Amino acid sequence: MKKEILPLSALLFDSENELPEEDLKLLIEARLAAQKAYAPYSRFKVGAAVKLANGIIIQGNNQENAAYPSGLCAERVALFYAHAQYPDVAVESIAITALGNKGLINEPLSPCGACRQVMAESEKNSNQPMRVIMQGQQGPVMVAESMKVLLPFSFLDEYLHKYTNTTI
Numbered sequence: 001m002k003k004e005i006l007p008l009s010a011l012l013f014d015s016e017n018e019l020p021e022e023d024l025k026l027l028i029e030a031r032l033a034a035q036k037a038y039a040p041y042s043r044f045k046v047g048a049a050v051k052l053a054n055g056i057i058i059q060g061n062n063q064e065n066a067a068y069p070s071g072l073c074a075e076r077v078a079l080f081y082a083h084a085q086y087p088d089v090a091v092e093s094i095a096i097t098a099l100g101n102k103g104l105i106n107e108p109l110s111p112c113g114a115c116r117q118v119m120a121e122s123e124k125n126s127n128q129p130m131r132v133i134m135q136g137q138q139g140p141v142m143v144a145e146s147m148k149v150l151l152p153f154s155f156l157d158e159y160l161h162k163y164t165n166t167t168i
């Protein structure tokens with residue numbers, strides 16, 4: 001018997017004007033964050049804004065380094081800061097946007113794999129879905145109702161607890 005095991009969806013809006021107010025507010029925070037990114041090497045400035053269950057909004061942006069791998073993506077800067085400051089508060093949603101230095105970005109920005117992994121663990125720990133709002137500088141906005149849409153069947157700590165005697 002076949003059964004549907006991933007009944008989740010992503011929505012595509014034509015523009016930010018169609019977004020629920022809360023999502024638009026977070027997207028604007030992400031845009032502000034992108035402008036402050038430190039991206040002298042890639043020239044690709046990414047902004048993220050995280051909304052916590054306590055109402056606090058936290059901005060993050062990519063932080064690059066002359067030793068390239070030492071840098072960090074905007075999403076992880078925002079999430080790690082959020083978890084460092086408010087370790088027990090759930091992340092309700094995250095907005096992600098970007099700007100380059102050549103032409104306007106007119107398509108949703110989809111987070112990298114490493115960020116997805118971190119977002120997935122954050123969602124799992126908070127016991128509630130993390131809404132992900134993605135846009136370039138303008139144009140269509142993609143909204144995923146859970147990280148499970150962006151990283152289905154992810155590797156989580158459950159495997160470690162189930163199959164090892166790790167105490168973490």
Ligand code: THU
Nearest residue numbers: 042044046062064073074111112
């Ligand atoms: N970057 C992010 O900040 N988030 C992503 O999801 C993808 C990539 C950054 C990393 C680097 O500073 C620049 O964009 C180019 O890869």
